[in-house]
Amino acid sequence: MPLRNLFFSPKDGRLRAGWRIAFFFVLYFxxxxxxxxxxxALMGFNPDVTxxxxxxxxxxxxxxxxxxxxxxxxxxxxxKSVESxxxxxxxxxxxxxxxxxxxxLMIALIYLFLLVPGWLVFEGFAWETDPFSVWALALxxxxxxxxxxxxxxxxxxxxxxxxxxxxxxxxxxxxxISSSLFALLHLGNPGGAAFGPIFGIFLAGLFFAYAYxxxxxxxxxxxxxxxWNLAMNAVFGFAVSGADAPxxxxxxxxxxxxxxxxxxxxxxxxxxxxxxxxxxxxxxxxTRG
Numbered sequence: 440m441p442l443r444n445l446f447f448s449p450k451d452g453r454l455r456a457g458w459r460i461a462f463f464f465v466l467y468f469x470x471x472x473x474x475x476x477x478x479x480a481l482m483g484f485n486p487d488v489t490x491x492x493x494x495x496x497x498x499x500x501x502x503x504x505x506x507x508x509x510x511x512x513x514x515x516x517x518x519k520s521v522e523s524x525x526x527x528x529x530x531x532x533x534x535x536x537x538x539x540x541x542x543x544l545m546i547a548l549i550y551l552f553l554l555v556p557g558w559l560v561f562e563g564f565a566w567e568t569d570p571f572s573v574w575a576l577a578l579x580x581x582x583x584x585x586x587x588x589x590x591x592x593x594x595x596x597x598x599x600x601x602x603x604x605x606x607x608x609x610x611x612x613x614x615x616i617s618s619s620l621f622a623l624l625h626l627g628n629p630g631g632a633a634f635g636p637i638f639g640i641f642l643a644g645l646f647f648a649y650a651y652x653x654x655x656x657x658x659x660x661x662x663x664x665x666x667w668n669l670a671m672n673a674v675f676g677f678a679v680s681g682a683d684a685p686x687x688x689x690x691x692x693x694x695x696x697x698x699x700x701x702x703x704x705x706x707x708x709x710x711x712x713x714x715x716x717x718x719x720x721x722x723x724x725x726t727r728g
Contacts, residue, residue: 456607459516460600467508467595474500488629488682491580495587502587505595513599524598525657534654538662539669541721545714546670546677549705552713558694565687574687581673581684589665596621596644597651597660610652618644628703629681635700635707640680643667643706646715653726663718671704678704 454462478500486493513521553559565574596617605613621644625631631640650660672679676686681703692699700708 453518454516456603459512460603462516463508463512463599463603466512467504470507471500471504474504489684491577491584491684494682494684495580495584498584498587498591502591505591509594509599517603521594524594524602525651525655526594526598527656530654530656531658534656534658535662535665537725538650538659538664539666541718541725542663542666542668543670543674544721545667545718546675546705548717549671549677549710549714550675552710553692553694553699553705556694558692558699560691560693562689562691565685565689568689574685577685578673578687581686582669585665585668585673588668589661592621592624593647593651593657593661593664596624597647598657601648601651614645614648614652618642618648621647625680629683630701630703630707631681633703633707635697636681636703639700639703639706639708639711642711642715646718649719650722653722659722659726663722678702680704680706 453459478496486497488494509524510521513519513524550559554561565577600620601613601617604616608616618641622637622640625636625640628636630636647660647664650663651657653659668679671677672682672684673686674688676688676690677692678700683702683704692701696708698709700706700710705711705714
């Protein structure tokens with residue numbers, strides 16, 4: 440085999456998929472580092488996962504980094520449009536709203552699943568303890584943060600990474616590897632290095648990949664991701680991937696950690712499984728035909 444073929448495909452002359460993904464990650468982490476220097480060093484920013492404003496700021500850094508890395512790599516290395524990742528405007532709003540609705544229903548199911556056996560104690564609403572200006576601003580910051588997270592992570596993982604691995608290997612490996620990388624990207628979250636969180640995020644990655652494959656568009660997966668995070672944290676008050684900002688509902692989770700997920704949130708507990716099963720069924724119903 441010619442040495443060139445180790446790096447470039449003989450079919451189209453493009454850099455091979457593995458090298459494209461490696462280049463993407465180098466670019467992504469480089470941009471993240473450059474953006475974090477003024478934020479962490481010059482401004483003394485030390486993100487607090489219980490502070491919605493800090494979550495928004497950290498999400499903004501990640502969103503800019505992933506957006507720039509995807510755009511630059513897709514256009515210069517892949518030689519394709521960013522829209523071709525699954526961002527065509529057709530059915531955009533319909534899929535986004537359906538995803539938000541399904542994601543919210545999944546979290547409502549988790550809430551009921553923990554409430555019925557007494558593993559969750561409802562303590563009140565945010566407006567009963569905080570003035571309007573406090574809880575409304577927190578809700579706004581969380582909404583904006585989770586919009587950025589939903590878009591950036593889906594475009595990066597189910598968009599760029601999954602589709603390039605599919606191009607270089609096959610669909611099965613693309614789903615497994617991209618979902619594994621999705622879990623690894625959350626290792627830095629509070630408690631994210633334990634087996635429960637890693638496996639739970641991996642399963643969530645499979646679910647989002649399923650939504651993408653049912654439509655070959657990213658809008659449904661983006662809506663699901665955003666709706667899932669927003670409902671879990673901002674509405675029902677659970678920790679989401681270890682980030683425990685206050686939500687509209689105040690509650691205390693007291694059940695066994697193997698079911699509830701403990702401090703990391705439901706994504707690390709067995710309660711995740713029936714919610715994902717319901718989500719798969721709802722996505723299948725929505726995309727029928």
